[in-house]
Amino acid sequence: MSLYRWMRPFLFLMDAERAHQATFKFSRWLQPVAPVFVRPWFAYTDKRLQQELWGLPFANPVGLAAGMDKNAELVRFWEALGMGFVEVGSVTAHSSGGNAKPRAFRLPLDRALINRMGLNNQGAEAVAARISEHRESYHVPLGINIAKTHSPDILGDAGIDDFVRSFELLAPHADYVALNVSCPNTTEGKTFEDPEALDALLRAIFEVRQSMALDVPVLVKLSPPPTENLRAGDALDEILDVAQQHAIAGWIATNTASNRAGLQTSSQALTQIGHGGLSGQPVCARSTALIRYLYQYTKGALPIIGVGGIHSPQSAYEKILAGASLLQVYTGLIFEGPGLVKRINKSLSWFLERDGFANVQDAVGANT
Numbered sequence: 001m002s003l004y005r006w007m008r009p010f011l012f013l014m015d016a017e018r019a020h021q022a023t024f025k026f027s028r029w030l031q032p033v034a035p036v037f038v039r040p041w042f043a044y045t046d047k048r049l050q051q052e053l054w055g056l057p058f059a060n061p062v063g064l065a066a067g068m069d070k071n072a073e074l075v076r077f078w079e080a081l082g083m084g085f086v087e088v089g090s091v092t093a094h095s096s097g098g099n100a101k102p103r104a105f106r107l108p109l110d111r112a113l114i115n116r117m118g119l120n121n122q123g124a125e126a127v128a129a130r131i132s133e134h135r136e137s138y139h140v141p142l143g144i145n146i147a148k149t150h151s152p153d154i155l156g157d158a159g160i161d162d163f164v165r166s167f168e169l170l171a172p173h174a175d176y177v178a179l180n181v182s183c184p185n186t187t188e189g190k191t192f193e194d195p196e197a198l199d200a201l202l203r204a205i206f207e208v209r210q211s212m213a214l215d216v217p218v219l220v221k222l223s224p225p226p227t228e229n230l231r232a233g234d235a236l237d238e239i240l241d242v243a244q245q246h247a248i249a250g251w252i253a254t255n256t257a258s259n260r261a262g263l264q265t266s267s268q269a270l271t272q273i274g275h276g277g278l279s280g281q282p283v284c285a286r287s288t289a290l291i292r293y294l295y296q297y298t299k300g301a302l303p304i305i306g307v308g309g310i311h312s313p314q315s316a317y318e319k320i321l322a323g324a325s326l327l328q329v330y331t332g333l334i335f336e337g338p339g340l341v342k343r344i345n346k347s348l349s350w351f352l353e354r355d356g357f358a359n360v361q362d363a364v365g366a367n368t
């Protein structure tokens with residue numbers, strides 16, 4: 001039994017956000033010595049897991065999903081846990097305290113979380129300063145996820161300017177920039193997951209990227225579809241076409257879900273929790289379905305980062321077979337512990353061997 005299995009019942013006695021803060025405090029303390037005292041337990045190396053995407057070297061395909069380390073405080077710690085890349089954020093142009101607490105809830109029966117954090121973060125300037133101070137010490141690719149500041153007053157063109165401001169401050173420090181247009185926890189944050197609004201946003205982002213003479217890859221993070229049955233001709237196609245016309249570099253699929261169908265947790269408990277985005281096992285199949293759809297729709301032209309309900313090596317491998325080149329974990333780390341990353345990577349080596357793939361890239365999209 002892993003150490004985390006012993007610790008989990010104590011952590012789960014605390015409110016979800018408090019437990020997050022406590023483990024963060026401990027990890028911050030551990031970070032300076034993590035390469036010596038953490039990495040040897042969690043690192044796993046296999047050449048077959050290595051890939052080069054967007055000109056960046058990924059030692060393995062498992063990375064950290066946005067939202068866990070919004071302010072880029074623990075990048076070296078995540079590296080020591082054996083992650084192949086780290087995505088920090090979402091960061092917004094203005095700092096924000098987020099929504100009122102409590103705003104994160106565990107659903108143990110479903111191995112899921114519901115959160116309405118509301119994009120709490122220290123703001124683009126502070127996060128850029130922190131990253132630029134420590135950038136030299138990072139050894140894995142760093143994605144920076146940006147979103148529109150959580151404020152109902154920042155809408156339309158002001159929302160685009162707000163996104164652009166974050167891009168200007170953060171893109172120079174990023175190996176890739178992820179545009180979070182799919183946060184379900186702000187009343188106004190989802191407006192860019194609409195063809196016209198996305199078109200305007202991407203035009204502005206690519207203009208500023210050009211004016212800065214940067215060629216940083218820009219990825220778009222999507223919401224999970226309402227069901228696993230995705231059909232050609234749905235509204236989603238328009239969004240995909242718009243994004244591809246702007247030469248985005250890849251997709252991240254998916255964010256948390258608004259739809260809560262099929263949960264074991266009682267409807268009374270869900271009513272008590274209130275609104276928020278669902279993550280974890282219940283979104284796994286829907287996220288994988290979108291990955292498969294994206295891969296088929298774009299004929300594998302753009303790398304996909306698969307995220308949503310990865311709690312086991314099998315669910316990770318399914319996303320690769322469906323078309324994901326890279327993977328991210330969040331809720332799985334909370335329920336299964338940090339050993340999940342190594343477990344996935346070790347098992348991926350085994351799955352590749354079993355199924356006769358020479359490397360991860362060979363397996364990407366093999367089941368589409």
Ligand SMILES: Cc1cc2nc3c(=O)[nH]c(=O)nc-3n(C[C@H](O)[C@H](O)[C@H](O)COP(=O)(O)O)c2cc1C
Nearest residue numbers: 065066067090115180254255279280308309330331
């Ligand atoms: C508490 C919490 C906060 C999150 N915050 C963000 C965020 O700021 N930006 C973002 O793009 N995604 C955010 N996410 C979504 C995750 O990055 C991920 O897409 C989603 O949780 C599905 O993956 P999972 O099932 O492995 O958790 C958050 C998720 C959780 C649970």
